[in-house]
Amino acid sequence: MNPVREKTEYALLCGLIALLKLLPEGLINFCFRIFGALFFLLSFRRRSMTLQNLEIAFPEKTAGERLGIAWRSFQNMALFTGDSFLLIAGKLTPEKIISRADGADLEKYRKIKASAKNGIIHLTGHLGNWELLATYGAVTGLESHVVARKGSNRLIDEKVIVPLRTRHGNKVFYKENAMINTVKALKRNETVSFLIDQKIGKKEGVQVAFFGREILAVASCAVLQIRFHPVVVPTFMIKTGRNQYKLLVGDPIEWSDDGSAQEEQIQKLTQRYQTIIEQTIRAYPDQWFWMHNRFKLMDARTRRRKKRREV
Numbered sequence: 572m573n574p575v576r577e578k579t580e581y582a583l584l585c586g587l588i589a590l591l592k593l594l595p596e597g598l599i600n601f602c603f604r605i606f607g608a609l610f611f612l613l614s615f616r617r618r619s620m621t622l623q624n625l626e627i628a629f630p631e632k633t634a635g636e637r638l639g640i641a642w643r644s645f646q647n648m649a650l651f652t653g654d655s656f657l658l659i660a661g662k663l664t665p666e667k668i669i670s671r672a673d674g675a676d677l678e679k680y681r682k683i684k685a686s687a688k689n690g691i692i693h694l695t696g697h698l699g700n701w702e703l704l705a706t707y708g709a710v711t712g713l714e715s716h717v718v719a720r721k722g723s724n725r726l727i728d729e730k731v732i733v734p735l736r737t738r739h740g741n742k743v744f745y746k747e748n749a750m751i752n753t754v755k756a757l758k759r760n761e762t763v764s765f766l767i768d769q770k771i772g773k774k775e776g777v778q779v780a781f782f783g784r785e786i787l788a789v790a791s792c793a794v795l796q797i798r799f800h801p802v803v804v805p806t807f808m809i810k811t812g813r814n815q816y817k818l819l820v821g822d823p824i825e826w827s828d829d830g831s832a833q834e835e836q837i838q839k840l841t842q843r844y845q846t847i848i849e850q851t852i853r854a855y856p857d858q859w860f861w862m863h864n865r866f867k868l869m870d871a872r873t874r875r876r877k878k879r880r881e882v
Contacts, residue, residue: 607649690757696768
């Protein structure tokens, strides 16, 4: 990134954070709801992508029903972003975070953790409030290594995003060295968290079905489970009301060698992971990040260019 742009973006973000520290939380939430509404109304590209994705995922729903899911998804993503800014601004204390989340599944998770001998892998996605999920785990004594991509703005990444994610005891593994660091952590019987629903390239993924479409999904978690035998647990932080969330802890995902080639077993296990993500999205459709190009759709501009080339 251009150094001038990098510093300008960082300065603007610091100014926004300073302003948020002065504002009451209710007003901040209201502003982010307005932002979500404006983004939905003004961002034709993202709105179009969202509606195309929803048509693929829910062909049985009416256009009006899909539009409603899209609208609520934009609102929820804006509020989740607002929560991240509240965390950065220091307005969400550990006590407040704990009070906002239904932690009924915590005891279930603690039992799973107590029995783990080869570490734990958290499987989650861009569903519900994934940043709050990691922070909630940390403030309840369940710290994790979080696998993440480096941001395009180095200053924002190093001075804002990483401090946010590590403030209460979590650590960050960047994707470049994630596998070797994850193996070391699992051998120490520690926990590593993966977001597994993002678009990836051919070198990293295997082909699986997701909402009836063939997609590429990250294969590294299946490789780790097969080779190092960690406990693999689906986890999510789902919004249940205004400033209220629920921790969802799924049953550990079992695996046993079925005698087939390792590549085939990796594909089968990866499919199982993606099926769990899909089922959870179906239960909470307005809390997934539909505006990202998971199905590798062409936008209107790309379609026009391709059409011109074919003429």
